[in-house]
């Protein structure tokens with residue numbers, strides 16, 4: 001039986017964005033235009049804004065690498081990983097979204113290592129599954145970053 | 153009106169992995185600071201504890217916990233939590249009470265018994281907590297953030313792993329001379345390069361360990377110091393506890409993203425540089441007046457960033473400074489003469505207080521083999537999770 005697929009956090013991304021593709025979701029203040037990710041649904045955080053409606057908005061699909069690293073040691077809980085399985089380093093990217101003028105963190109798509117990356121490189125956001133959760137119910141879906149022009 | 157307060161006493165419990173309670177460490181440090189000040193605990197008007205959230209409920213109410221351990225004597229009590237900036241906030245609270253005339257003499261204490269390995273968020277499922285989320289969703293440990301900054305420096309300024317290693321070599325050489333430090337042995341660049349990668353490009357010896365430790369200060373009004381016959385005390389002239397200014401455009405712990413700059417143009421300079429700037433403005437002096445600095449070297453690369461943020465050099469010139477030896481003992485402006493976190497490890501609520509202990513000893517001229525000759529002014533710099541600034545300027 002196929003496991004249920006549940007977003008690791010609700011409302012942060014959609015599998016069917018404006019172009020029918022995977023997108024990160026933020027919110028935008030109708031009064032000042034500030035964009036928030038992770039989504040801010042309560043109050044606009046611009047100190048010079050009297051506050052407006054916060055409407056959901058898909059973020060840019062592509063951005064440029066601000067920096068990157070990896071995790072050679074198993075992170076502590078609440079990161080989920082099976083202690084009986086040898087640790088496989090994951091790659092972490094900080095990606096600058098030009099339109100939103102913000103930097104967003106995310107894990108790289110499987111197989112992308114620090115050797116494949118460079119600061120300034122163009123990457124795109126793609127759907128993914130949190131590795132550590134594959135043995136548990138349900139499957140936790142997440143976002144990943146992948147260099148543009150690379151399949152996988 | 154003088155806005156200065158005096159440092160009458162400073163004390164520490166040695167850093168290490170001692171396997172005992174943070175209360176014991178804090179009490180040892182407090183007694184050492186009281187003895188250094190020549191005061192009895194009963195002479196203290198007010199006690200301020202820097203909280204630790206990893207030591208259970210007593211850690212969240214550290215002021216009272218230390219007061220109880222020292223023996224209830226009716227002093228005013230304050231407990232403060234601001235992550236790594238807790239110690240500076242405790243000093244800030246003590247200073248405010250003294251300058252407001254609410255207390256003449258205040259004991260400030262910070263202590264921690266830290267777990268081995270990575271710091272982790274408090275337990276439970278808390279998806280409304282950014283600190284919980286960055287671990288749950290990304291596995292983004294503290295060293296991962298340090299590594300992102302380090303890689304960015306390599307790409308933008310041309311820093312190298314060898315530059316980062318120089319910071320460790322320098323701080324280990326200073327820590328070797330400090331009896332309060334956990335690690336008291338010289339480290340070579342080869343040893344740094346041979347240590348395991350934790351988060352590329354940073355290696356084990358580029359990243360500070362977690363430690364047990366404690367530090368305490370006895371702070372008082374200038375009048376109180378004079379009345380005790382202390383005419384030329386080390387004086388605290390500024391305590392900066394500023395927050396960032398929206399939009400914050402540099403990724404910081406524990407956030408998953410920066411603020412967007414689409415609606416508001418970012419202010420010039422970084423949050424870290426604004427912390428030091430606020431301290432300099434309050435103290436009425438600048439980086440050119442410094443004899444030394446104690447900065448929060450969570451990673452070797454981060455220390456280089458602090459050089460720039462506290463104005464010792466221009467943006468991107470940090471590596472040049474360490475290569476020239478300017479920030480080593482004997483250099484133009486020694487940084488982390490104590491040995492820094494590289495030699496101490498992190499005992500979160502104690503560290504910002506420990507930085508001021510080091511300035512105190514240096515400005516008194518009693519720092520022994522690691523003494524910076526003729527030290528007259530120093531700054532501490534640090535930053536706490538969730539946007540807590542922390543800097544203290546002390547002068548003699």
Ligand SMILES: [Zn+2]
Pocket residue numbers: 029030031032033034044045046049050051052
């Ligand atoms: Zn707004």
